[in-house]
Amino acid sequence: MSFWDFLRPITQTAWEINLAAESLAMLLSLGILVISLLAYRKTKSKRLLLVSAAFLFFAIKWILKVADQIISPGFFFSRASEAVAELIILALLFYAIFKK
Amino acid sequence: MAELDDALSLSARDKIYRAVVKNPGLHFRELQRRTELATGSLQYHLDYLARRHLVKSVKQGKFVRYYSVRGEQFGEDETLMNLLRQDSLRKIVLFLLTRKSATNLAIAAAVGLSPSTVSWHLSKLVGNNIVGVRKRVRKKYFYLANPEKVMQLLRGYKKSFLDELVDHFVEIWDSMEP
Numbered sequence: 541m542s543f544w545d546f547l548r549p550i551t552q553t554a555w556e557i558n559l560a561a562e563s564l565a566m567l568l569s570l571g572i573l574v575i576s577l578l579a580y581r582k583t584k585s586k587r588l589l590l591v592s593a594a595f596l597f598f599a600i601k602w603i604l605k606v607a608d609q610i611i612s613p614g615f616f617f618s619r620a621s622e623a624v625a626e627l628i629i630l631a632l633l634f635y636a637i638f639k640k
Numbered sequence: 641m642a643e644l645d646d647a648l649s650l651s652a653r654d655k656i657y658r659a660v661v662k663n664p665g666l667h668f669r670e671l672q673r674r675t676e677l678a679t680g681s682l683q684y685h686l687d688y689l690a691r692r693h694l695v696k697s698v699k700q701g702k703f704v705r706y707y708s709v710r711g712e713q714f715g716e717d718e719t720l721m722n723l724l725r726q727d728s729l730r731k732i733v734l735f736l737l738t739r740k741s742a743t744n745l746a747i748a749a750a751v752g753l754s755p756s757t758v759s760w761h762l763s764k765l766v767g768n769n770i771v772g773v774r775k776r777v778r779k780k781y782f783y784l785a786n787p788e789k790v791m792q793l794l795r796g797y798k799k800s801f802l803d804e805l806v807d808h809f810v811e812i813w814d815s816m817e818p
Contacts, residue, residue, distance in 0.1 A: 575805050575806055575809050576809060578806045579806045579809045579810045579813075582806055582810065583673050583674060583810055584673075584674060584676065585673050585676070585810075585813075586676070587813060588810070588813060591813060636813070
């Protein structure tokens, strides 16, 4: 039994719960966005504004991914678009970490 | 009043003073985050406000906390409020609120800290006359000197679950400071 055969049941299960997992990820990302915005409102820190912007992109990404599954006719949110969104998120988080 | 207006004519100074009046007991870093001023600038303005007797600083452990002299006063409750802002001390005080008195070991078991840590915290509380101690059969029993005042302050500073979440979120990002 190869390594890939061992992974197959896991990927199969992940595929079966894909919509539920993506919906949950979307809800959690919205929750973190709200917390980060409240943290910014409380501290007025520019770092937390950057973090909030990162989580905003994160939430938008997940909303689009879920919308893709439920309402769009095909794959609107391509892997390329996802890569760009994640690049922006990581850049914002990276900048927030190093911003004084 | 004219003296106050004169001292607060600079917007940065006014910002610092308002932050201190609104949030008594803030430490330097928190004050810096809220006012978004550089360390040197904030220190300069705080010194200026202290010289004009508008703000006073109180050293509490490793933190220096700032209070308004003219604004909202906490008077003798100030020390208690400082201590209640610290998680471990708040846990000990909260536990003592539920008992008439308790030994160091009983407190340590209830709050999940080591007896030596609890002993150190208790010495601070006893030193500030917040907790009293009585000896009975070779054991020391600790009790709150004024439980009513503690309850009154705790009610005023109670945080919601969302406040806790937001504070933890801020702490996480603070801990990542370069």
